[in-house]
Amino acid sequence: xxxxxxxxxxxxxxxxxxxxxxxxxxxxxxxxxxxxxxxxxxxxxxxxxxxxxxxxxxxxxxxxxxxxxxxxxxxxxxxxxxxxxxxxxxxxxxxxxxxxxxxxxxxxxxxxxxxxxxxxxxxxxxxxxxxxxxxxxxxx
Amino acid sequence: xxxxxxxxxxxxxxxxxxxxxxxxxxxxxxxxxxxxxxxxxxxxxxxxxxxxxxxxxxxxxxxxxxxxxxxxxxxxxxxxxxxxxxxxxxxxxxxxxxxxxxxxxxxxx
Numbered sequence: 033x034x035x036x037x038x039x040x041x042x043x044x045x046x047x048x049x050x051x052x053x054x055x056x057x058x059x060x061x062x063x064x065x066x067x068x069x070x071x072x073x074x075x076x077x078x079x080x081x082x083x084x085x086x087x088x089x090x091x092x093x094x095x096x097x098x099x100x101x102x103x104x105x106x107x108x109x110x111x112x113x114x115x116x117x118x119x120x121x122x123x124x125x126x127x128x129x130x131x132x133x134x135x136x137x138x139x140x141x142x143x144x145x146x147x148x149x150x151x152x153x154x155x156x157x158x159x160x161x162x163x164x165x166x167x168x169x170x171x172x
Numbered sequence: 173x174x175x176x177x178x179x180x181x182x183x184x185x186x187x188x189x190x191x192x193x194x195x196x197x198x199x200x201x202x203x204x205x206x207x208x209x210x211x212x213x214x215x216x217x218x219x220x221x222x223x224x225x226x227x228x229x230x231x232x233x234x235x236x237x238x239x240x241x242x243x244x245x246x247x248x249x250x251x252x253x254x255x256x257x258x259x260x261x262x263x264x265x266x267x268x269x270x271x272x273x274x275x276x277x278x279x280x281x
Contacts, residue, residue, distance in 0.1 A: 052229030056258070059233060069235065070214065076233040077209045137222045142206030149210060 037061075037099040043083050043108075045092025048136060054095045055080040058106075065099065067172070074150035075104050075170050081143040082108040082166055088129050088138060089113065090164065103152070103171040114160035122148065122156075173280045175238045175261045178217075181279050183272075187241065187262035188252045194261060196237040199276050201269045205230045212236055217276060219269045223247045231260045238262065240276075242269040 039061065041054035059076040079095065086093040090112020098105045115121045121128075122144050129139030148154050151168040158164040176192035178184055200212035201219045205226060212218055214235040220227065223245050231239050238261035241247065247262065255262050265272050 049225050051226065052233065055233055056229060073214055073233070073235045076235075080229065080233050081206060081209065136224050136226060137203055137205040138226070140204040140206045142204070142210050146206055146210045 035100075037065075039097040039099075041095040041097075043086050043092045043095055045087055045090065048084075048087060048138075051083050051087045052080050054083055058097050062099070062104070067104075071170060071172065075106070078147045078150040078168055078170070079106050079108075081146045082106070082168070084138055085143050086110045086112070088133050093163075101172070103169055106151075106168045106170075107165065108168075109163065109165045111163040114162055114164055115156065115158040116160050118156050118158060175217075175263070178238075178276075178279065179263065181275070183265050183267055183275060184240070184263050185265070187247060187264050188256045189238075189261045189263070190256050191259045191261055194237045196276075196280055198280070199240075199273055200236070201273055209234050217280075219272050219276075221245050221269070223251065225251050225254060227251070228255045228258055228260050231255075232258050240265060240272055242267060242272050 090110035093110030125141040127141035153169040199217040241264040
């Protein structure tokens with residue numbers, strides 16, 4: 033693949049049922065491109081965690097995915113409340129998710145740590161009151 | 173052992189098995205979805221009592237071989253239909269999670 037491929041998704045903030053549609057679509061596209069299964073798995077999980085975070089905390093957002101010869105870049109942007117203490121939010125088990133979300137099996141404080149665990153690079157750019165942009169890169 | 177072969181073992185029932193030839197290589201037990209995505213390995217059987225629609229996405233993205241609903245937990249028809257459409261195998265058992273894992277260990281290895 034010599035050219036870059038770009039995918040854009042709107043993540044619906046109202047809906048846990050449809051959460052994951054963007055990640056599932058990316059997974060499918062990467063599989064068609066013949067990307068290694070374990071790399072697809074890492075990218076899919078990292079992106080799903082990001083999607084879920086946008087649904088839980090930010091009322092949705094947008095996801096942009098860029099694929100080229102070297103890897104995949106995922107950019108997740110929302111206009112949510114922002115993350116006051118990124119270092120704290122990155123700790124396993126720390127969560128500000130409401131109880132209702134926990135009863136669905138989310139809100140374990142593992143979202144951001146999983147995103148970091150499964151990607152080669154991750155940058156969290158967040159401004160309280162304005163929103164959060166997370167850029168993740170997984171190398172082939 | 174494949175998912176179809178597991179279904180021949182007493183105690184396991186099919187909820188939907190669109191990809192029964194899938195091989196299993198072990199299991200992971202958990203109900204917190206991010207723990208499952210962080211810790212389960214590809215081709216594991218995932219034992220859980222969580223039954224909402226999100227388990228289908230988690231199983232698909234984490235690339236587990238199947239979901240096994242323990243303790244006789246049931247899912248809505250919408251979960252079953254989504255799983256079928258996404259090629260996600262769901263089995264059920266009346267056994268608790270631990271006993272399910274013990275049985276799996278006997279039959280998979």
